[in-house]
Amino acid sequence: MARTTPHDHPLAEGEPLYRRIATQLLGELHDGTIPPGERLPGERQLAEHFGVSRETVRQALQLLRRDGLVATDRRGSHAALPGLPVETPACSGFPLGAGCAARGTVARAGVAWEIPPPGHAEALGVAPARPTLVHHYWSASADGRESRTAVTSFSPVALAEVGELSRYRDRADGTGAAELRRAYDWMRRAGLSLHHRDTITRLAGTSSVRVTRRVHDQYARPLEITELVTDAQQDVLVYEFTVPAAV
Structure with missing residues (x-):
């Protein structure tokens, strides 16, 4: 300034x-x-x-x-002005893969307080056999040709820093619907700068690919890991991003 x-x-x-x-x-x-x-x-x-x-x-x-x-x-x-931050891509919502789902897609989401999937705990700083907030997402296109399954584990840092996430602990029984599409916005509002690293791997012998997203803050502290498996029934996986003009 x-x-x-x-x-x-x-x-x-x-x-x-x-x-x-x-x-x-x-x-x-x-x-x-x-x-x-x-x-x-x-x-x-x-x-x-x-x-x-x-x-x-x-x-x-x-x-x-x-x-x-x-x-x-x-x-x-x-x-607190209305509208998205000017630098926020329109398809960067949470979880990975949900924001760009095709029209007519059927989707379900929920959160649970549970032991994270193998590999998540150590990377996120969660003690062995200790639970954390885990988000589950599933979607399928209207024609049934494409399905997506995503599992996200949040770190102790994310839960400590982001009040909107920590409040889910008491109602994370895995049965109710969960609306976490603004999770990244909540993190940013908590003063965290987000660095995303996405790795795409084709699953041998299948038409599916796995996209692994790791997010950390400006202090290199891990915030979340999402593993998305998508069965696209096609040779190319396309992610489309739109960055709004600054007005």
Whole structure:
């Protein structure tokens, strides 16, 4: 953020300084300088950026919170404007493979508090034979030609940092429907930068492929592992991504 000073933007007659700062900050949220869902800089940084006191920044944030444009939790404040973050691909939803399912697809999803699949526990830092939050997903195309099965295990770090995920523990009995399509957005709102690494392997002797996604944060801490097996009945597996324009 480039530093500004109070002299750059003269006060309108009778306009409180904090209201002008709120207007400027809202403008930066709208133009994508601070993308929706991203954490805002701290009060000290905002005060330096706008050339005002921290108390003025605090009043400006309170005004935006009152209007529902900024939300604050124990990890700080973030933009709460409607719409996806400008850099978020339209098909990057959770779980892997679900966001780009064909129209008419039948799908089921649920969560369970259970021992993760072999190989997941060690990679995620889950103690042997200890349960964690595991998400199960299944879908099939309307014509029955394509099916997808995905199993996701979340790490202790993800459950500790992301309140929306941790709240599933008490109701993760595997029987109820689970709506975790915004899981990655929840992680980002918790201040985690996400690095995805997808590995695609063809299963010998079958028409299926396995896609393994590993996600870690900016501190290289593992967050989740998803294993997707898809029977596409075709030679090419296509993942399509659309990145919305910044408006």
